[in-house]
Amino acid sequence: MFSGVLRKGDDHNPKLVHELKKHFVNLGYLHPNKLGNQTNFDNHLENAIKQYQEFYSLKVTGVVDINMITSLRIPRCGVPDFSSSQTHFKSLYTLYPGTPRWDKRRLTYHIDETVTESEKAGIVQAVRAWEYVTHFRFYYMSEIGDTEPDIKISFMRGDHGCDDTFSETSFVIAHAFPPPVGVVHFNAEKAWATDGTNLYAYDVFTTALHEFGHVLGLDHSTNTESIMFPTIVKGQRKYLHSDDIDGINALYNLEKWYNI
Numbered sequence: 001m002f003s004g005v006l007r008k009g010d011d012h013n014p015k016l017v018h019e020l021k022k023h024f025v026n027l028g029y030l031h032p033n034k035l036g037n038q039t040n041f042d043n044h045l046e047n048a049i050k051q052y053q054e055f056y057s058l059k060v061t062g063v064v065d066i067n068m069i070t071s072l073r074i075p076r077c078g079v080p081d082f083s084s085s086q087t088h089f090k091s092l093y094t095l096y097p098g099t100p101r102w103d104k105r106r107l108t109y110h111i112d113e114t115v116t117e118s119e120k121a122g123i124v125q126a127v128r129a130w131e132y133v134t135h136f137r138f139y140y141m142s143e144i145g146d147t148e149p150d151i152k153i154s155f156m157r158g159d160h161g162c163d164d165t166f167s168e169t170s171f172v173i174a175h176a177f178p179p180p181v182g183v184v185h186f187n188a189e190k191a192w193a194t195d196g197t198n199l200y201a202y203d204v205f206t207t208a209l210h211e212f213g214h215v216l217g218l219d220h221s222t223n224t225e226s227i228m229f230p231t232i233v234k235g236q237r238k239y240l241h242s243d244d245i246d247g248i249n250a251l252y253n254l255e256k257w258y259n260i
């Protein structure tokens with residue numbers, strides 16, 4: 001059992017510091033980019049602790065003491081504290097600089113021959129999920145004729161003309177571009193699955209949902225629960241989160257659309 005106090009600069013309990021950092025990332029208090037040395041009680045951890053103490057009405061000290069540890073051990077909902085715009089903290093979604101967006105409601109999309117039928121079904125399901133929460137209507141174009149589709153989806157390999165080169169070992173599993181480009185590329189060198197339960201492959205639906213967020217104009221969110229959080233692990237299935245919906249609402253002022 002922990003007793004005593006732990007403050008910035010202390011190095012006698014690296015295991016606890018590591019646990020706290022992990023915990024604060026999960027709860028939305030510490031951005032994964034600010035993890036630094038995982039066993040180092042640094043400024044970022046101190047700030048996370050202060051925010052936590054403020055949120056839970058503890059004395060704001062930035063120091064880990066028995067009150068803090070007791071509070072952290074209370075069973076809680078898994079939704080991070082920074083997930084809702086109803087709190088006094090701002091939403092964590094972000095928009096691209098200059099807020100590029102589509103100026104039309106009807107968008108066409110094409111899925112090319114690099115995509116299998118089951119992968120295609122996962123992508124279409126993701127498109128429907130966005131359609132459900134926005135004013136957009138998506139139309140599938142099976143063939144590219146005289147008119148170019150607004151959005152093109154393919155699985156690519158290696159150096160394919162984008163900044164990211166897709167390989168089996170690269171960190172990037174997919175990428176997409178903000179409006180009005182409408183391009184989504186999945187890394188074909190990675191293992192993909194469509195049932196959302198395969199622990200050895202990335203989920204097409206979840207990834208498509210994320211990449212379509214970019215296509216519609218959302219940038220990454222620091223909310224780990226949001227679909228726009230930048231990382232995904234194998235076997236992980238996620239759905240749209242209120243942070244994503246807040247973001248798309250803000251970008252397109254959707255209330256205006258729903259009220260006509």
Ligand SMILES: [Zn+2]
Pocket residue numbers: 156160161162163175185
């Ligand atoms: Zn690409």
Ligand SMILES: [Zn+2]
Pocket residue numbers: 210211214220230
């Ligand atoms: Zn992304």
